Amino acid sequence: MKTLKDLFMDELADMYDAERRIVKALPKMAKAATCSDLKAAIHSHLKETEGHVTKLEQVFKSFDQKAKGKTCEATVGLLEEGDEIAAEFKGSPAINAALISAAQKVEHYEMASYGCLHEWAGLLGNTEAAGLLQEILDQEKAANETLTGLARASSNEEALGESDEKKSAEDSARKATAPRRRAA
Ligand SMILES: [Fe+2]
Numbered sequence: 001m002k003t004l005k006d007l008f009m010d011e012l013a014d015m016y017d018a019e020r021r022i023v024k025a026l027p028k029m030a031k032a033a034t035c036s037d038l039k040a041a042i043h044s045h046l047k048e049t050e051g052h053v054t055k056l057e058q059v060f061k062s063f064d065q066k067a068k069g070k071t072c073e074a075t076v077g078l079l080e081e082g083d084e085i086a087a088e089f090k091g092s093p094a095i096n097a098a099l100i101s102a103a104q105k106v107e108h109y110e111m112a113s114y115g116c117l118h119e120w121a122g123l124l125g126n127t128e129a130a131g132l133l134q135e136i137l138d139q140e141k142a143a144n145e146t147l148t149g150l151a152r153a154s155s156n157e158e159a160l161g162e163s164d165e166k167k168s169a170e171d172s173a174r175k176a177t178a179p180r181r182r183a184a
Contacts (some may be wrong), residue, residue, distance in 0.1 A: 004064070004120060004123060005124055006126065007120065008055065008117065008120045008124060009063070009065065010123065011113060011116065011117055011120075012056065012059060012060065012117060013068055013069055013070035014054045014069075014070055014072045014113070015072070015073045015110070015113050015117065016057075016060075016067055016068065016069040016070075017069030017070055017071055017075070018072040018075040018109075018113075019049055019052045019053045019056060020053060020069060021072065021075050021076065021079060022049050022075065022079070022106060022154065023046065023049050023053065025079045025083075025089065026043075026046040026049060027046065028083075028086075029042050029082065029086070029102070029103060030042040030043055030046070031094065032086045032099060032152065033037050033099050034096060034097070035096040035150070035158070036094055036097065037150055037153070038096050038100065040149060041143075041146050042099075043140075043142045043148065044104070045146075047170055048094060048139045048143065051139075052136050052139070054160065055132045055133075056132075056137055058128075058132055059128075059129045059132050060184075062126055062128040062129045062132070063126065063129065070147070074109055075106065075120055078102070078105050078106050079106070080098070081102065081105075082102030082103070082105075082106070085099075085101070085102055085157055085171070086098060086099060086102070088160060092159075093158050093159055094158075094159035095159075096150075096158060096159070097151065097158075097159040100147050100150060100151045101151075101165055101180075103147055104144060104147050104148070107140055107143055107144040107147065107158070108144065110136075111137065111138045111140050111141060111144065114133055114136050114137040114140060115137060117133045117135055118130055118133040118134050121133055132157065134153065148166045
């Protein structure tokens with residue numbers, strides 16, 4: 001009979017594979033981004049993601065097991081979809097919005113997985129593992145919030161063709177015509 005511990009180790013191997021795939025995928029996403037804030041956010045999450053691989057190795061160790069991965073089909077699919085959308089929107093003003101959505105789908109998958117892993121580690125009485133998984137979960141949540149902020153701040157406006165440059169050009173045009181209107 002399979003136990004909660006088996007389920008935990010299975011999901012842990014799934015996330016170990018997922019994180020290593022994400023480490024490889026993030027530099028490609030950063031390269032595809034044209035928004036400098038998005039590029040910086042992806043690079044910063046890449047560093048955290050490398051840390052997640054190490055933290056997961058520590059979680060395996062806390063259960064006296066060697067780290068091993070098991071192909072995470074969900075992450076394979078999400079990253080493939082991300083590649084597709086990035087290729088499709090290359091050169092489009094919507095490229096950053098497309099990349100943000102692809103990245104947020106990965107973050108949400110990770111948040112769901114780490115939420116469960118954290119709870120299960122607690123139920124299994126492994127406080128060290130629970131603590132490490134909480135640290136990863138917090139960073140995934142923060143990364144997701146950063147992406148939401150970027151989507152609101154610029155990328156989605158750019159996607160509509162309302163870049164800062166265009167807006168400031170419109171603003172000065174409005175200012176230039178305003179007095180004339182008043183005079184008439
Ligand atoms: Fe991660």
